[in-house]
Each structure stands twice: as C-alpha cells, then as structure tokens.
C-alpha cells in the first residue's frame with residue numbers, strides 16, 4: 001500500500017501540490033487532469049525523483065526515502081519522455097536496463113525476450129529502436145518498466161502521441177499487466193481510463209478533487225446530464241459540455257443539477273465528469 005500524507009510541493013512561488021493525502025492499493029489508478037495540473041510533479045515525488053517540501057510518502061508504512069534502494073527495487077517507471085538509444089535494438093535496450101538493475105546477462109536475455117513477447121514485440125526484438133513506431137517504442141517502455149516485476153508501476157502520460165489503435169492496444173496491455181500490482185497511470189485523455197481504471201483520481205488546485213471508480217463517477221452525475229435543443233439557453237448552474245450531432249440536427253449536451261425545462265436525460269460518462277470538474281478552467 002502506498003500512502004501520501006499531507007504532501008506539498010512548490011516551484012518558485014507556485015504551489016503545485018498542496019497538502020495532498022492519498023492511499024493507493026492494488027489496481028489501475030488513473031491520474032487524470034489537464035496539462036499543467038501537477039501530474040508529473042506528483043509522479044516524480046512518488047518515484048523519488050524530486051523531493052517533497054513537506055509531508056511524507058510511505059510504502060507499507062515505511063518512508064520511501066528511508067527505504068531507498070529497497071523501494072526503487074519494487075518500482076517500475078515509464079517517464080513522460082523516456083530516453084533510449086536509437087541504435088540499440090529493443091532487446092539490447094532491455095538488456096541494458098536489466099544490467100542497470102543488477103540483473104545478470106544469463107537471466108536478462110530470456111527475460112528481455114519474454115517481456116518483448118508480452119508487449120507484442122516478439123518479432124521486433126532485433127530491430128533498432130529508431131526503426132520502431134511510436135506505439136512500439138512505448139511498448140518497449142512498458143517492457144522496461146516491467147523488468148523487475150514491480151509491485152508499483154508508474155506510467156506518466158504513456159499514450160501521448162499514440163494513434164487511437166495503439167492507444168487501445170497499450171491500454172489493454174496495461175490492464176493485463178495490472179493484476180496483483182499497483183499501477184498509476186497519468187493522462188489527460190479520458191478514454192485511456194474509462195474501461196481499465198479501478199479508480200480515477202483527479203487533481204485540481206494541487207489537491208485531489210475526485211477519487212472514485214468510473215462507475216461511481218457516472219452514478220454521481222446520474223440525472224444531471226441532458227441533451228437539449230441547439231437553441232436552448234443555459235440557466236444558472238448549467239454547463240455546456242459539447243455539441244452533439246443527432247442525425248441532421250445538433251443538440252447540446254449539458255450538465256444541469258436540476259432537470260432543464262426541455263430535453264432528455266442521458267447516461268453520464270467520464271468525459272462529462274472531466275468537463276464538469278475542469279469546465280471553468282482555460
């Protein structure tokens with residue numbers, strides 16, 4: 001169990017993470033927030049890459065900074081921009097990562113092959129990294145994060161820049177690999193989480209403003225999302241979520257705490273929640 005206790009972090013005078021407390025158990029935890037909300041900062045603190053200004057982070061009750069290498073040994077991490085050698089083959093790159101983790105060559109070779117198979121790159125192991133597609137490179141990134149069979153895996157915006165097909169593939173892989181471990185996946189793409197996240201954690205003003213399952217989130221918005229005619233004028237407390245094309249006609253998808261004078265209630269989704277929570281931001 002990972003526990004964050006009253007964690008704060010500022011850069012210059014800007015408080016990015018503000019007295020944040022959070023407990024995380026097994027399963028996929030989606031960290032969902034717009035760009036600049038502090039996802040990477042939070043993740044880098046959990047990965048011990050940057051220091052907290054105050055508060056502490058514990059793993060099963062022990063301070064992660066005190067655990068030091070023991071903690072890093074159970075951590076798998078795919079950073080937002082993951083550095084690799086373009087002229088290394090995927091297999092050599094994984095062997096190199098294994099060596100950094102103190103895994104001997106004899107064990108590393110079958111391990112690298114095994115991981116490449118797991119991420120669907122069995123036939124690309126000998127290919128140079130620079131010849132792989134963006135989606136394939138991210139899957140190698142996932143494989144390197146798995147090299148020590150981590151109990152805690154952190155993936156920072158892993159689907160950024162991937163095409164929709166690769167995104168779905170990556171998402172399914174993460175889901176398959178999440179059994180019996182904690183996965184923290186940061187994203188600003190709602191669809192990355194809708195089907196695979198056990199919990200969706202949203203950040204606002206440096207704090208957690210939502211920590212629920214996608215189903216709980218939909219229930220929270222039940223009876224509050226409506227389709228109304230295109231000429232509908234929004235009243236107080238109502239929010240325009242998006243224009244929806246319905247046959248030839250456009251209708252407005254709105255959030256309304258009370259039923260509007262006209263229109264029809266529709267099931268809520270995670271995107272609605274994102275727009276309701278961050279609707280007042282740029």
Ligand SMILES: Nc1ncnc2c1ncn2[C@@H]1O[C@H](COP(=O)(O)OP(=O)(O)OP(=O)(O)O)[C@@H](O)[C@H]1O
Pocket residue numbers: 011012016033034035036037038039040041042157
């Ligand atoms: N090393 C740093 N020095 C100064 N400011 C920083 C530093 N790191 C982050 N920030 C600022 O902290 C805020 C949060 O950044 P962070 O990268 O954590 O957000 P994010 O939610 O991960 O967004 P993105 O997806 O754009 O990276 C931003 O305003 C950013 O400019």
